[in-house]
Amino acid sequence: LSTSTDDRSLQGRSLYFLGIYYERQKQEDLALDHFNRALVVFDPQVDRAAIADTLFEIGDIEIARSEFDRGIQSYQAAVTHPHNTPGETAKALDYLGYAHRRLGDYAKAIGYHRQALRTAEGMPTGAERASAEARARNHIGLCLRLQALAESPASIKLLLQAAHEERAGLAAIEPQSLDFRRQGYLQRALALTYLDLAVLQPADKDRQLKLALDAAGAALEIGGKMCDEEWRGVGAACAGGDPGAAWPA
Numbered sequence: 001l002s003t004s005t006d007d008r009s010l011q012g013r014s015l016y017f018l019g020i021y022y023e024r025q026k027q028e029d030l031a032l033d034h035f036n037r038a039l040v041v042f043d044p045q046v047d048r049a050a051i052a053d054t055l056f057e058i059g060d061i062e063i064a065r066s067e068f069d070r071g072i073q074s075y076q077a078a079v080t081h082p083h084n085t086p087g088e089t090a091k092a093l094d095y096l097g098y099a100h101r102r103l104g105d106y107a108k109a110i111g112y113h114r115q116a117l118r119t120a121e122g123m124p125t126g127a128e129r130a131s132a133e134a135r136a137r138n139h140i141g142l143c144l145r146l147q148a149l150a151e152s153p154a155s156i157k158l159l160l161q162a163a164h165e166e167r168a169g170l171a172a173i174e175p176q177s178l179d180f181r182r183q184g185y186l187q188r189a190l191a192l193t194y195l196d197l198a199v200l201q202p203a204d205k206d207r208q209l210k211l212a213l214d215a216a217g218a219a220l221e222i223g224g225k226m227c228d229e230e231w232r233g234v235g236a237a238c239a240g241g242d243p244g245a246a247w248p249a
Contacts, residue, residue: 009050012042016054028061048083055081056095063099072099090119090132097139106147113139130173131182137169138186145193156200159193166190184222191215 001014019034035058042051055078062071078092097112113136120132141162148158169186173179194212198205
């Protein structure tokens, strides 16, 4: 910071990464201070991606604090930034959907994720489009699963739709991208959805459990590719899980 006063982009990135450091140290007030200072410094035309990332970080902290109005405001600012690319808009819409999923408003969340999916489908074919489509479908599936479990009795139809979205997300991303983390998210979501279906459909339990185990094993394998201990743990937990553990009491 002491040597970058004439370079707005470098100064903004320095403030941004200091914010990341403080966030990881759980010093959230300091993190927010640095993120907000970065927003003032960045050039709106040159640093649009960095501005979006900063707004996402601010939103994440506010959502984690249950300050949903502030979090949504930050995500909304990312959606409406005048210099967005389609990929940045799609990502921002998914963040908005995530906020509403945390609030339990699954219908509104799905609406934002479907907007993100339409934006992704309008992008040129390639890895960026594949990742954007997979992310949106992953989140749609997550919302459908939670919506299904919130109903009484729980909806098999919505769970089947959730599984369809997760499979479609995998179909979009696997041939196009090395985004292993997104593939892991999709496989984990599939594993949990198949576990739910195993509980709800006793006559089809063995098949659904096999599908759940296959998806969990794929998540475990992806964790190995990433050399990521957290993901290996996630995959192992899914693979060794009790179907009833995925079911709300």
